[in-house]
Amino acid sequence: MSNGIDSMKAYFPAVLKGCESASDKFFKCLNENLQPHGNEQIDSDGINQCQPLKINYEKCMDEKLQKNTLTARKDYNDYKMCMQSNRRSSNAKERCASDLDRAINTTTQIISRECLPHTEELYKCFKHSFRLSFCDNGVIERLKNCQSDIYKMITS
Numbered sequence: 703m704s705n706g707i708d709s710m711k712a713y714f715p716a717v718l719k720g721c722e723s724a725s726d727k728f729f730k731c732l733n734e735n736l737q738p739h740g741n742e743q744i745d746s747d748g749i750n751q752c753q754p755l756k757i758n759y760e761k762c763m764d765e766k767l768q769k770n771t772l773t774a775r776k777d778y779n780d781y782k783m784c785m786q787s788n789r790r791s792s793n794a795k796e797r798c799a800s801d802l803d804r805a806i807n808t809t810t811q812i813i814s815r816e817c818l819p820h821t822e823e824l825y826k827c828f829k830h831s832f833r834l835s836f837c838d839n840g841v842i843e844r845l846k847n848c849q850s851d852i853y854k855m856i857t858s
Contacts, residue, residue: 718811721762728752728759729825736829763815774812774856777805813852820845 717725735748749756781801788794795802814821824845827837 718763718814721759724755724759724762728755731755732825733829736826760818763818771812771852771856774805774808777801777808778857781805809853809856812856813849816852817845817848820848 731752732748735751781798781804784798784801785794788797791797820841823836824841827834827841830837
């Protein structure tokens, strides 16, 4: 097995539980229809061929991500309040572990959903060894900014 793209999971970088099958089908389609050192027209045609699978993938993600930023903010504040109320306890981390897990899960789900277009753009660039015309430092910067902005909105 090679160390290149062929050895990656089809759903790079991450997928929510319950959406693995839809993700596998969508990204397998992309892998089969996008050429490694591509031509942007071929990319567009490949993406169009995968459109129904992309719709199913996004539908699954949306169903799994019914939570919104208010839910995430509430989960985050619940965790902070738990830590505050247990600050003198020697086992505050254990007592608040479920609140922390919930806050992390909700936040990561929202970041995954809201930044999906930037993740897909990065995946396309990665697949084509960053040789497409739009693949520059801005691709990574846009993804980082999206993730950071949503995190700040939830935790502020």
